[in-house]
Amino acid sequence: MKALKTVNRISTVLLLVQLVCEALLGWLIWRLDMLPERYFILVVLVLVLLLLLTGLLALKPAENRPPEGRHAEETVNLALPRRILAWLLSLLISAGSVYLSLAVAQVSGTISTVTGTTIYTYTIGVYVMDDDPAETLSDASGYTFAYSTSYDEENTLQALESIQAELGQEIATAEYASVVGAVETLYSGENRALVLSQAYADILEDDETYENFDTETRLLYEVTITQEVEDAGDENYSAIEATESVDSVTEDPFIIYISGSDTRNTTLTTSRSDVNILAVVNPTTKQVLLVNTPRDYYVANPAGNGAMDKLTHCGIYGIDCSVEALANLYGVTVNYYGQINFTGFETLIDAIGGVTVYSDTSFTTSGSGVSIDIVEGYNTLDGVGALAFARERHALAGGDNDRGKNQMKVISAVIDKVTGSASTVIANYSSILDSLEGMFITDLTGSDLSSLVKMQLDDMAEWDVVSYAVTGTGGRAETYSMPGRSLYVTYPDEDSVAYASELINQVLSGEIVTVDEE
Secondary structure, three states: OHHHHHHHHHHHHHHHHHHHHHHHHHHHHHHHOOOOHHHHHHHHHHHHHHHHHHHHHHHOOOOOOOOOOOOHHHHHHHHHHHHHHHHHHHHHHHHHHHHHHHHHHHHHHHHHHHHOOOEEEEEEEEEEEOOOOOOOHHHHOOOEEEEEOOOOHHHHHHHHHHHHHHHOOOOEEEEEOOHHHHHHHHHHOOOOEEEEEHHHHHHHOOOHHHOOHHHHEEEEEEEEEEEEHHHOOOOOOOOOOOOOOOOOOOOOOEEEEEEEEOOOOOOOEOOOEEEEEEEEEEOOOOEEEEEEOOOOEEEEEHHHOOEEEEHHHHHHHOHHHHHHHHHHHHOOOOOEEEEEEHHHHHHHHHHOOOEEEEEOOOEEEEEOOEEEEEOOEEEEEOHHHHHHHHHOOOOOOOOHHHHHHHHHHHHHHHHHHHHHOHHHHHHOHHHHHHHHOOOEEEOOOHHHHHHHHHHHHHHOOOOEEEEEEOOEEEEEEOOOOOOOOOEEEEEEOHHHHHHHHHHHHHHHOOOOOOOOOO
């Protein structure tokens, strides 16, 4: 009798554990709200049936009872093999439920990360000329540190305080009206150290005088400062509300700005935006229009109260600045943004098993120091290859305009891959999430993302992706971000901008568009 009670007690405990694990899994799936209702009901039914199955196997009395007078232990022995099977099955189901619960929790956590309060990293560097004898910050303690507060004043001043704290002494400083003015004194030898945002250091290379800044100077020390995204930006541009959400992303058409951050960090860092694409999405007609704007487009910079600048420069003032610049250019309302850096892009492409893109011409490019041959026609590319394909412009006859077209081809290929094969996403969900966490941000809400996934799983519709790239004429001009310097810019072709605006409005109104690239 004691043995029978022990067996029943083990069965009861294991079934309770299974019930808790299954209930947790069901609750997490319900809270995630990505499965269509019929799929969720199916999952619940399967979980209930599994619990009933193990319960019957574990608790059902033996069918062949021993003759009267036999010991209870013999009753236990007759049912023991079935109950052991039930125990193993219960343990397996419980473990599987825990594993899936962790997977669902990871999905939920990543969504919260990419849609919640985003932390941007600002890096302020101390630069010396490459042939300077200083090897450490302490070696430069007697130098005069040149700086300018015309860009990113708050972080620059905070960095100066950190430098002094690190050295344990006051440092000699020289403030200049413009960043370029401070840089000039480093090159001339008037000052031997320069305190400068690395985001601005990147745009110095747009000036022929400083195009080799990264090799002619040396980063001696850096200060990393983190801020929430709503606090991002220059003092002249304090993170305005540049986007306006729609009521329902599964019913209302919307525009999302896709930005490619010019960094390879594992976190998002304020920098130029090398990719500037508006994705116009109509969830009813299942059409997506991608509109590419060249990085050198000469546009009004909201950070400079409308002063003209290169579009890529807008990125160093915060993503809202780029959003508003494009909204003003096309006369539309941009509803959302999404930004991914180069590291995240490579990881995402690898996570979905690569993409196949069509190239209009053959050329050789490079990625991560590896030479990559692109053939005319279809090319299957991994993350490194896809990024190199999307970034190349010097080997293309159309330069930046052709690069923009290639970037849209990659985006289109990603859309085709993730919407056309749910198994690809499910099988590689962990790697996909890793590619997004910390390297991708969006102001779409978690509910928006869940609704879009649920819609796609519900209808598994094929999306029609079309693209258009606006064009322009190359020239030289002074820019807001580099005052007093003549930089290469692309003057917008007004006809192509007007045509892009027309296409955008047609997709928003529910028309199915075809694109005339001529």
